[in-house]
Amino acid sequence: MKIINHFLVGAVCIMLVTSCKIRPRQDSITQKKTNALAQVPPIGWNSFISYGVYLHEEAAMANLEAFAEKLKPYGYEYFVIDAGCFGEFKRREGTMYPAEKHAQVLHFNEFGLLQPSKTYFPNGLQPIIDRCHELGLKFGIHLMRGIPKSAFQANTPIKGTKYFARDIADTTSICVWNDQNYGVDMDKRGSQEFYNSLMNQLADWGVDFVKYDDLVPFPKEVEGIAKAIAQCGRPMILSLSPGGAVDENALDFFKLANMLRVTPDIWDDQKGLDQCFAAWRKWQGKEEPGFWIDMDMIPFGKLQLMSPKPESVDESESHAEIKAKIKSGELSNVELLAGKGWTRWSKFSQDQMYTFITLRALCASPLMMGGDLPTLDNFSLKLITNKDMLECNQNGVMGKLIYERDSVEIWDTPQKDSLNGWIGIFNRSDYQKVISRAVLDLKGENINDYQLYDIWRGTALERGDIRINANGVVFLRYTK
Template identity: 25%
Template sequence: MYSLTPVRALRAMVVLALTAGFATHLPTAHAATPAVDTASAVAAKPYMGWSSWSMQSSKYPGLNPDGDYSYLTEANVNKQTDALASKLKKYGYDYLNIDAGWWMDKAWKSGYDQYGRQKADPVRFPSGMKAVADRIHSKGLKAGIYLPAGLEKGAYGDGKTPIWNADGCTTADIVYSDLRTTNGWDSAYKIDFSKPCAQKYIDSQAQLIAGWGYDFLKLDGVGPGSGKSGDQYDNVADVAAWNKAITDTGRPIHLEVSWSLDYGHAADWQKYSNGWRIDTDVECYCNTLVTWENSVDDRWDDTPAWTDKAGPGGWNDLDSLDVGNGAMDGLTKAERQSYATLWAVAKSPLFTGDDLTKLDDYGVSLLTNREVIAVDQSDAPPARPVT
């Protein structure tokens, strides 16, 4: 199917979707529209690009020689930036997203500035995060960065850490007095947005990443979702605060929330963000990037409920599309093709976590098939299940 002429390939894509239990909408069919401003250029279509997490998290030989997650360095980001620009940019892949750990040393100890905001680890990113974004932009690409929900425990300090541009506000003034924890790992204190200083802290983080020139933020560990439920882990107010803070920067920044977001709050994710991870991580945390059973195949079961939630301004995120590295992906060719097919007909963001410097021929054929990309990027709504 991938070698067909453009028109025949698009038709074959529809047939494949049908035989898999999905039907594609015609462009005139109705689809639910997220409550975000659809006139905005941000997330008008599912974004395309690369993310560092799949290689950071893998135990594939040689990827993380200095310990878990050690792959994430400025040097490696630069290599992937160059490869994205030279190999995939012309097909629409333009986001280069730096995932968790940019403010942590190789022992996973975090660093913060004098205002309790994440600060680049000087070993991982010796030039700093602004310089990295500048280099990404110099290649005609967009730069993405990552933060967890809540106030990280290490940022709290003794509660007397001042908040940037907020006279009299300290970290003690933005959290609950009992220091209840939040996010998918309980790595942060829950922010109390009934306190006037709380929004100021999110504003300070947003101003920082906007000043560095980032175009994308993945906010992770968001609940309800991320394996947690209950008031303590309800981060809807955090996402709303980030939405406001990003708007106030005046910089268009795509806000993506993660992971396994609660379907019951779909309207909130639509209102306040540009994309939402509907499932757990696609990575297997093993000696390949992914495996079929853990957890690529889950998406066929979990995507249908969300189909009518996606549209211009906000999309269902199925996670990384790791189909380009052959043995390192841990999949057969048939599995790689099926993986790419679902992502395209579901109109998920198409971002890969593969090593772009080592794409195999079959991987290139999957990632650069213009007809398949056209299905993902078309004005038609996502395919819907028929059974």
Template identity: 30%
Template sequence: MNLLKTLGRGVLATALALPLAAAGLTAKAPPAAASDNGLSIRPAMGWSSWSFVRRWPTEAKMKAQADALVSSGLKDKGYVYLNLDDFYQKCDANGFVVDQYGRWAIDEAKFPSGIKALADYVHSKGLKFGFYVTPGIAKNAVTRNTPIEGTSYRAKDIADTTRQEKNYNCKNMYYIDYSKPGSQEFVNSWAKQFADWGVDYLKIDGVGSHDIPDVRAWDKALRATGRPINYALSNNLAIADAPTWRQLANSWRTQGDVECYCGPGPNGSGHPLTNWSKITSRFTSAANWQQYAGPGGWNDLDSLQIGNGDQIGLTADQRRSHMTLWAMAASPLLIGGDLTDLNATDRAILGNERLIAVNQDGVAARRLVNSGNQQVWHKKEADGDHVIALFNTGTSGNQTVSVNWSQAGIVGAAAVTDLWSGQSGGVVNGSYSATLRPGETRLIRATPQAGSTTRYEAEGASYSAGSTVDSNHGGFSGSGFVNTANAAGAYVEWTVESATARDAALTLRYANGTAVVRPMDVVVNGTAVAANRAFGPTGAWTSWADATLTVPLKQGTNTVRATATTANGAPNLDYLDRG
């Protein structure tokens, strides 16, 4: 199945725009280098064992979930990863039992056929197989001083026995000293074992900033296998190191577990799996981390707690809001519920192709409104459509949630489609409102109408290092403006769509609160259309002015870059309007 065709034109248009990223342009700012392993160009979709199966995975349970992923029709919607999380290992009193090379041994009672046989079964269903590990080297490996495969080194040569790594199962994991020869080779041998078994996705858990050497080592080891393995980091990672996570991995957990551990079973297992506060806590982290998401690397809000009706701990309205936030944030969609007991409501939620298209469009949404129980989120897709989500996050009382088109950078009228129902909302001018029940969401696609102006906010563009998105001077459109670095060469670059090749009017809105001109070169598709154009004083930083010029646009995707030509930098830039 051609998923892009199935999911809609926004996804397809974004996919066609990907060569821009390959050429070094970023989808949003600040720029952060993405992993170049070629994987996770779109957020991963599938199922993970932790939420429901928890500490008791078995071969039979994993096969049953694989079967259900296919029979439910969700595989055909794009949910293709079947991920085995923790507690597949064998432990003794000293921690993990290990093989002859110091790697974790599999619990044969749970997986009598072995992991390779399970991966083969998953692959036979047209799915991909995911696996799990944590940093470090097992105490039993050090005690036995096991050899490191293919080398003359042994476990004691690389272990730092003064420090223990975080581990949630057998514990007793020592740090690896990566200054010691044999350390990278140990991780390489483990990664090669996973690749030989047929692993397609690897979650490395218990990761903190102190584990960056491990994260680098695993990235290097996975690449060395020659097998494409989607590389995920967990959990509650530090946002201060976000550029590092983005450079090395394909996804990273932005918070702790979404599970509430409030069920009646051992260790809080069983239903309910989560609660509404666990979901609503993700709004802030999604907003804070938004700038780091993009093709090749995604902010992971944790598993989707959807599938088994209200017993999962959320009402139907809350589950739709849960799905909407994950879709808008471009988070991986990894279902946590029991696929063998899907109800019709949740199958429809998970399988809604319009929602999946929003998730898979390669754009992480920004938050426009955060007021009490009201949230509004927005993203602009590569084809020029705007996707807007309105939420009532409260637990009692209806809320009328509104968004002005100007907040989303829409000028003129827009045709509205409700993405949950697929129904048309007609052509709307000025603003959009919805009265929402507690926990309810409204997700719309707004398509600017022919002949109207299309607005591209500067804060949604790419910009040079040292530039910032600010909101300390009033009168701006959207959520802020770009204050470039005070340097020649500082720039803002927009990606502008055009349905046809034509001459178009472009209007730059700017403010210059100084007494001197701040000239800029304006370059379209690599060709200068206005050299050293003057952007004079506007009287104050809160006084905004328009500069309009006519430029040639090609059909499809265009780049428009405004670059400061003096050491004073550019004026503050609010938006670019395309007529």
């Protein structure tokens, strides 16, 4: 007998006082709905998990060439450089390694518009963008909400207007984890024009994808940026970040974008997997062509290449413990950098990796590979390029929970316009589980009326009981 557990996971708490009262104008929503971008979940690579906010020119080019060779043949399309590419970082002497978490100096032009870092991109971003397009790929970039504090201090003019940075900045609105910018007050004249000028610059560069950070809690700026992209003359995917506490009442604003992060940063640990399952329960059914629920990046392969572990640090220490030791003087010459932990190979077990990528396939999350591509191991590559996994993901349907008992969950993703589909049998415990094949009744029909193919084993599902490894999964394709 099916057991469906109907409950909400966790309470969402966020300071969004205005989100319930204001809505984007209907013409903005209509404009978004007619947008042909992202009709299926976008798939690609993002630099944050492997390089933090310190990706440099040489590593970017190496990853781009590896992307074209290893991922493009399977439909991966977006090559995205995450945060940091506008910062003039202090570096450890004689190395490319950063000596500060976030750059205190940003490179911007006379209109307060960010420009490529001379530190990490001495030749600018254009050679990388052009090579991306030569390879038949699309280029993406990360931006922080708002206007640089340094542009505010310089009071740079807003391009094409009589207004200045100090006319539009909200000095009370500052990101709590990266204080480089002030927010933009969208009720002030010149604010929309600032975002328009920034998107126009990206369009001139040839940008195809914009990941906007610290944006989810600020619906008016979501709308302003969506409008700026709409007027720039170049199609661009808009990805909203970060996730975690996301207000469902602001969904109309979020749907002006193409991707909505609904999780915190996800790393190579069980905590991250559990956060993805919780987000899946909460957001199932909210996806639609052009708008996808984003579970963050895929932490497979080699991670945190720009954060080598100091000899004085125990790898098991938390950030909080390291901060305490730095404050007490027990540790010196240690800088806690962006990201989690130190240079390493992903700490996921193979069963956790199977679970991770199966979840992403069944919930139709955008697939953004996060590990270093030139050094990518064969097992990780095999998982992220599996044709059945990709077909399930690109089907664009977020699966539903159809069975739950004794730490076993079964999620069903039907294939569009078909009686066929995919199911994942997840073991959410630290012990092997055995279930009867009989619980796999699909749509109220006898399971024997279906052919069942075990995707990760590459064979038909064997008769008899089904065994699922601890924290593992059995990923099945069913055919009527």
